[in-house]
Amino acid sequence: MGKKVTEALQKLKHHGYKYTDKREDMLEFFGNYDGYRTASDVQEFMKERYDGISFDTIYRNLHLFHDLGILEATELNGEKHFRMKCDTSKHHHHLICKECGKTREIELCPMEYIEKELKGFRIDDHKFEIYGVCYDCQST
Amino acid sequence: MGKKVTEALQKLKHHGYKYTDKREDMLEFFGNYDGYRTASDVQEFMKERYDGISFDTIYRNLHLFHDLGILEATELNGEKHFRMKCDTSKHHHHLICKECGKTREIELCPMEYIEKELKGFRIDDHKFEIYGVCYDCQST
DNA sequence: ACAATAAACCGTAATTATTCTTATTTACAA
DNA sequence: TTGTAAATAAGAATAATTACGGTTTATTGT
Ligand SMILES: [Mn+2]
Ligand SMILES: [Mn+2]
Ligand SMILES: [Zn+2]
Ligand SMILES: [Zn+2]
Numbered sequence: 001m002g003k004k005v006t007e008a009l010q011k012l013k014h015h016g017y018k019y020t021d022k023r024e025d026m027l028e029f030f031g032n033y034d035g036y037r038t039a040s041d042v043q044e045f046m047k048e049r050y051d052g053i054s055f056d057t058i059y060r061n062l063h064l065f066h067d068l069g070i071l072e073a074t075e076l077n078g079e080k081h082f083r084m085k086c087d088t089s090k091h092h093h094h095l096i097c098k099e100c101g102k103t104r105e106i107e108l109c110p111m112e113y114i115e116k117e118l119k120g121f122r123i124d125d126h127k128f129e130i131y132g133v134c135y136d137c138q139s140t
Numbered sequence: 141m142g143k144k145v146t147e148a149l150q151k152l153k154h155h156g157y158k159y160t161d162k163r164e165d166m167l168e169f170f171g172n173y174d175g176y177r178t179a180s181d182v183q184e185f186m187k188e189r190y191d192g193i194s195f196d197t198i199y200r201n202l203h204l205f206h207d208l209g210i211l212e213a214t215e216l217n218g219e220k221h222f223r224m225k226c227d228t229s230k231h232h233h234h235l236i237c238k239e240c241g242k243t244r245e246i247e248l249c250p251m252e253y254i255e256k257e258l259k260g261f262r263i264d265d266h267k268f269e270i271y272g273v274c275y276d277c278q279s280t
Numbered sequence: 281a282c283a284a285t286a287a288a289c290c291g292t293a294a295t296t297a298t299t300c301t302t303a304t305t306t307a308c309a310a
Numbered sequence: 311t312t313g314t315a316a317a318t319a320a321g322a323a324t325a326a327t328t329a330c331g332g333t334t335t336a337t338t339g340t
Contacts, residue, residue, distance in 0.1 A: 156287090157287080157288090158286090158287060158288065160287095160288070160289090162288085162289085163288095192290070192291085193289085193290085194289060194290045194291065194292090195290095195291095195292095196288095196289070196290070196291085196292095197288075197289055197290080200288080200289085201288095218297085218298085
């Protein structure tokens with residue numbers, strides 16, 4: 001079991017949530033993929049090992065993981081996409097492959113370069129994403 | 141009637157689309173607002189002067205305007221938001237007020253600063269948006 | 281002005297992603 | 311073990327958007 005998954009399960013226990021096989025498998029699913037996946041990707045994966053798994057279970061756990069900071073989320077084509085939270089030590093952004101959801105990190109955060117343009121606004125959040133097709137998906 | 145609206149109506153005619161009061165009013169709605177509005181904002185506005193206006197009319201025209209480059213769009217909280225297309229002479233990005241949808245321009249485009257980080261990916265698009273609350277909405 | 285025609289529109293049903301509800305099952309702690 | 315809250319399943323509900331069949335209307339040519 002990957003380190004990220006172990007840490008996530010500990011975080012769940014620490015917050016009083018229960019351990020379940022489904023949760024572990026969902027976490028493994030994300031832990032093994034360096035990119036964004038949709039709820040329906042998760043469902044497809046889970047359906048193979050838990051026949052009749054409920055939408056509710058998928059969504060409830062996705063939200064739980066997100067609330068606990070285990071997953072991070074973005075919205076793309078009207079669908080929420082989730083991935084394992086990146087190393088938070090240095091804030092960064094992503095290139096996202098529209099085919100497979102895999103990401104590459106972008107060191108630069110544009111917020112560092114604009115201060116005076118923001119006066120008067122109360123800033124809550126920002127988004128910088130580049131969309132395209134990764135090398136592997138191009139050769140398909 | 142504003143310049144943007146006149147130009148838009150000409151563009152419609154030029155592409156063989158018909159003039160209708162509803163289209164003019166929708167365009168006026170956007171022409172008078174420097175920010176993003178949702179389909180339901182449009183519908184609320186249109187319902188007052190055209191009782192029983194159909195969803196189809198709203199969405200069909202929004203798409204038409206978008207396809208013709210009259211409106212630009214972004215996705216926010218699972219809902220598409222539209223605004224009059226900005227002056228295309230210089231590419232730029234926006235601060236967006238989450239309360240009223242109004243925008244402020246950001247001169248800087250981060251794409252200019254990253255070239256080598258993109259090798260191998262085929263870049264199709266990018267998004268840089270800052271979300272917050274504008275001065276007017278803060279004092280409410 | 282009048283008629284022909286394609287575009288626009290209405291009313292409503294369908295779709296898609298997501299959330300909610302209620303009853304049942306399960307993890308885990310006492 | 312057993313009690314209890316948490317987790318789940320099944321399916322209904324919701325919200326935004328899209329699709330469809332029939333009707334109306336803007337435009338073009340007479
Ligand atoms: Mn990252
Ligand atoms: Mn602008
Ligand atoms: Zn940033
Ligand atoms: Zn840009």
